[in-house]
Amino acid sequence: MATHRTLVVVAHPNLGSSRANASRLAEIEGVGNVTVHDLYQVYPDFRIDVEREQQLLRDHDTVILQFPLYWYNVTPLLKAWFDAVLTYGFAFTFDGSPSALRGKTAWLAVSAGSTLDTYSAEGLARRALEEYLAPVSQTLQFCQFDYQGVHPVYGMMFDPTDEDLVLDAQEFSKLVAGSAVPVA
Incomplete structure (x- = not known):
């Protein structure tokens, strides 16, 4: 039986100053069969190696897009x-x-500056x-991913406590390690 592989595509332009995203990544460090791929580190000039990126997607069963x-x-x-890598054919x-992505699982790990209450009617x-x-969920579904939703963390502009960030990072790690489905 093949091993399930997870790709975490990190797209944070200031990862060094991000408490939430950095704590999430620190928590999954060492989790087996997880590849962390930091787009801003690899492509600071925005010159994306399409073949490399498509091969990474082929090589993994679950794709997590992590971004603020x-x-x-x-x-x-x-x-x-998205524009360079998710091409026709x-x-x-x-x-x-x-498509090459049919049947692969995808979900979003999003950090938001505002609180949960802000995101309501x-x-x-x-x-x-x-x-x-x-538009992101539709893109993933159109690309034949099995889209599983969003795992958000809110209130980043309001100086969350270290305890809150640790709890979020632990929840994130459980989802990643178990290839579980996030519950929004």
Whole structure:
């Protein structure tokens, strides 16, 4: 039986200053069969090696996209990565034939500056985080991933406690280690 492999694609332009994303990554350090791939470290010039990235996707069963929310969207390099890597014939087809990504699991690990209350019909953002991420979830589903949702951490602009970050990182690690499905 083949070993299940997980790819964590990290797309944080200031990872060194991110408490939430750094603690999540520290918590999964040493977890077996997990590859952490930091896009901003590998491609500081945004010159993406498409063949390398597509091979990484082929080689893994689960793909986790980890990024901070930037103006209700993904970071600039993650958007460039989508545009360069998720190409016709590799990531999607129009005739119903399987893509190279069919059957692979994908989910999002998102950090948001605002609180959970902000992301509601009554909150400042006027809608749920998942609604802002609909283009990302649709992209993953169109590329034939088995999309499993979002594992968010909220309130990063409001100086969360170390205890809160540790609890979030432990939950994240359980999801990654168990190839579990996040519950939003």
